[in-house]
Amino acid sequence: MKTFPFIYNEPKEFLGSLQLKDWADFLLGEINPQFSVTTTKAKVIEVREETADAKTFVLKPNWLWKGFVSGQHVPVTLEIAGRRVTRFYSLSSAPNSKYVSITVKRQSGGLVSNFINQNIKKGDLLELGEPQGEFILPKTLPSKFLFLAGGSGITPIHSILKQLQSIKYNGKATLLYFVRSFEDIILRSSLEEITKDIGWLEIRYIFSDVPKEGYDSGFLTKEILQKYTDDLKSYSVYVCGPAPMQTKALSLLEGNEVKSELFMLPGQSLLKVKKTGTVDVFLSLSHKTIQVKGERSLLEELEDQGIYPQSGCRMGICHTCVCKKAAGSVTDLSKGEVSELGEENIQICISRAESNLELEL
Numbered sequence: 001m002k003t004f005p006f007i008y009n010e011p012k013e014f015l016g017s018l019q020l021k022d023w024a025d026f027l028l029g030e031i032n033p034q035f036s037v038t039t040t041k042a043k044v045i046e047v048r049e050e051t052a053d054a055k056t057f058v059l060k061p062n063w064l065w066k067g068f069v070s071g072q073h074v075p076v077t078l079e080i081a082g083r084r085v086t087r088f089y090s091l092s093s094a095p096n097s098k099y100v101s102i103t104v105k106r107q108s109g110g111l112v113s114n115f116i117n118q119n120i121k122k123g124d125l126l127e128l129g130e131p132q133g134e135f136i137l138p139k140t141l142p143s144k145f146l147f148l149a150g151g152s153g154i155t156p157i158h159s160i161l162k163q164l165q166s167i168k169y170n171g172k173a174t175l176l177y178f179v180r181s182f183e184d185i186i187l188r189s190s191l192e193e194i195t196k197d198i199g200w201l202e203i204r205y206i207f208s209d210v211p212k213e214g215y216d217s218g219f220l221t222k223e224i225l226q227k228y229t230d231d232l233k234s235y236s237v238y239v240c241g242p243a244p245m246q247t248k249a250l251s252l253l254e255g256n257e258v259k260s261e262l263f264m265l266p267g268q269s270l271l272k273v274k275k276t277g278t279v280d281v282f283l284s285l286s287h288k289t290i291q292v293k294g295e296r297s298l299l300e301e302l303e304d305q306g307i308y309p310q311s312g313c314r315m316g317i318c319h320t321c322v323c324k325k326a327a328g329s330v331t332d333l334s335k336g337e338v339s340e341l342g343e344e345n346i347q348i349c350i351s352r353a354e355s356n357l358e359l360e361l
Contacts, residue, residue, distance in 0.1 A: 150241025
């Protein structure tokens, strides 16, 4: 049962609570949980199973939703075990669709992806933030696209393909989709519908784990690229997939115009180390000192100890987890660079402790 938030012992405390937007949100929420003047709330109106471990969630946002650009991702916030958590998911629908969609693949150890797939159902509400990201189409479209997708990296590319379909693009596009097996192809029915509707798209599935007759097997190679492109240098390339795939793609496509969107699985770091001993991390706002090993990101090691700083993408994209480092040295896991000892802002999701630290947390 909800109660009105205006029981105070002191008049001054009561007057200080009179925030009009908060009151409006409270009252509107009593009428309809989706109503808000401050938060974009989206109602789940359909859940589609894509594979054994991936689902598409069709969402109807409230009036605060301002739309998005194909290829962007959106922060999704929900409550799990009494704690608000946020993760970023690429929008898999086109901007001109009546509703918006996210497609979420379950990850081993993924708190949010597993919760969403297991628990979110039709009628539930999700909180959405502002869409962001530069994995988008240019203002002037090239005559040829090459899309390279790995696993759930297909989601923003699917959105881009739907957008190209809607604007009646008349160039040429090739999609090479690297996935474990035929059964793991995400958004397969939609991809097939796109190819039936237009004549400029060629899709090739390449299976890494379970070969299938009539399809290529293995991983991204120069030979695969040359097999499905007539003049590789003439393509505008979009790459979305795990770090090893992206690193390989960038090395093979030197000289091409390449846009990339990196995603990492939970617990995956670009630089893995094994250390002995611990370092002290003083959390100045909490007046607490903890010990970490400095083997993984600060975010992961803090969470291991029951400390949950604000975070989002967990891969250095969204900057939600930025905090001030007052002293000490960290390694930037995305670049392999060691910081100076002085004061600076760091992203704790991609920073690993190298020495004793003082953080404003």
